[in-house]
Amino acid sequence: MTNTQLTTPCLLLDTARMTRNIVRMRTRLQSLGVALRPHVKTCKNIDIARQLTAGQPGGITVSTLAEADYFFEHGMTDILYAVGIAPGKLPAVADRLSRGMALRIILDHPQTAKAIARAAGELGVGFRVLVEIDADGERAGLRADAPEMVEIAAILERAGCRVDGVMVHAGGSYHCVDIDGMRRMAEQERASAVAAAKRLRRAGHEAPVVSVGSTPTATFAEDLTGATEVRAGVHVFQDLVQAGLGVCEIDDIAISVLSEVIGHRTEDGKLLVDAGWMALSRDRGTAEQALDQGYGLVCNVSGKPFEDVIVTGTNQEHGIIGKRDGSSLNLDEFPVGSRLRILPNHACATAAQHDGYWIIDSPDQAQRWLPRCRGW
């Protein structure tokens, strides 16, 4: 199948770019002396996860138990479920532990600790947990000096659970405006995690795991002393948000949505394509960056970007493509039936709209299809 034969819209994966991205992050973290525990919520595919973990000592990070199950069925056992555990999921976690999955869960609230302790008793299971630490007020976690941290660890240890350490995700790195900002955020993330782990150790817990990371902080951290692993995921594909941050270049972006021109809006010099938000996602992550990429940056069928041509609007199965500055496209360059590729704002969100990837091994040739896991 070639790019002119595939059913549109569909998701293309450029494996040469992906491999370059994977190697770059691996090399970087090796030079910093810290393991990668890749977040596989971006790829949700076992072949890609195997490439991400090759040569790495640790396991993987997931965002759902459905991902944990999928990767476990394919032989991966060391799994961190990096979303604060919902107490309602504890029986499901216990079931995975009993089947040999080395699954760690995270929490940041004494109420959760009590629910875990109660479930540990009722189900006869020793859960393995990391305490989630907040480095930047962005989402979840306890501050490194929060009194609840030691309280949580004590509740869990009394219930026969293992407090394996701490994890932190500096989501604030996505709001940085320059590389210095991301460097500082990486240090803030590292320092918070290390300080929290020290407090746990002082309270008598071994806390061997100090887990940090986001793609921006992993890319720009200058020192990761004390961290034992880095969680990055988006780096596998990169995207326009990462390019806008300075984390990657546009030509590092490894996934794109293939679409076909279905009409012309002669009155405003725009195109209609058969990729709407169902294929692109509603993500507008570049809207708050210096360069707003609309719903995606438009490339020719071989993947070469057109200067300043973006998806300016979407409906469910329609995309509207125009110039960034609102001027008219030369519609003769884009006859109905011609094909375009659209680079995503956010790789995780766009990939999630598709059941799998068509692998592009040469610029115009799709040769293999890789599935993605789904659901919860």
Place this chain on the structure above:
Amino acid sequence: MTNTQLTTPCLLLDTARMTRNIVRMRTRLQSLGVALRPHVKTCKNIDIARQLTAGQPGGITVSTLAEADYFFEHGMTDILYAVGIAPGKLPAVADRLSRGMALRIILDHPQTAKAIARAAGELGVGFRVLVEIDADGERAGLRADAPEMVEIAAILERAGCRVDGVMVHAGGSYHCVDIDGMRRMAEQERASAVAAAKRLRRAGHEAPVVSVGSTPTATFAEDLTGATEVRAGVHVFQDLVQAGLGVCEIDDIAISVLSEVIGHRTEDGKLLVDAGWMALSRDRGTAEQALDQGYGLVCNVSGKPFEDVIVTGTNQEHGIIGKRDGSSLNLDEFPVGSRLRILPNHACATAAQHDGYWIIDSPDQAQRWLPRCRGW
């Protein structure tokens, strides 16, 4: 399974509300003397589509060939594929026609007409088409007085294709600020379609089909003389965008996302739940309405909305819930492990994030699961 036992996040469907919505639209269109051809891109499920089409003379509307295949496999044959046809899909359309699907396609460009004519010759197929008409400059279609319309019809007829009429979708109805505006938009939609059909008939085409509709215009049209069918879809579930327009009430909204509290942000009085954009979608359709509902309006586990509690932010698997005015929630009312339901901005987008629905037949009891079709 009850609402406290289902794996979160998941999509709940209140069938009593859905039935009320379906009956209301059916009654309304019967009183206007026009058939409903429901757009099943919202529900993507055969049982719901059967309820939508019960007592209707016509078929269904779809947004992808994957939907067409799914509904055809379940016995529905009269199908309008209401996205401007991509020439690359014509062999697939021909294949469906040869298997007995009464599939109509739409177009608005002479280039498409030529591609259809060419494919008709090469594949030995008489395609059945509607010409897409633009009522409001919102998305696609030819103006009712565009010279290309008659040109397109002539190209197609010469190639042995049937020009069955016209279709128009007044997407501009979503930008109306009051009911009068939607009434006027409905009339504009109707008048454009009828005028275009008249031109086709004057040019010698039978053009029996005059297809109009959107949920807002279908809800407020006062006269549909000359229209032969109305396409509405979102009305089956309704959503916060429709409520914001005045098309429905909040308690008409039939789908919600069930989620569980996983943490508290004591510093700003917000909650964390296990439903992020993966479960809610990134749709922010109420952002430009008078009442911005964030990523969704929050209800208790039985579906009763909290006043002014919305999802203020999302990550992939995290939702942040707070008060609309930024004041603090009383976090004691929402202990970790408690469950909440979130009403969607846009039913099509939120439902698309899920593989199916849990049916709620009593307020707290999920009794049956209905699958959704996916992909292209």
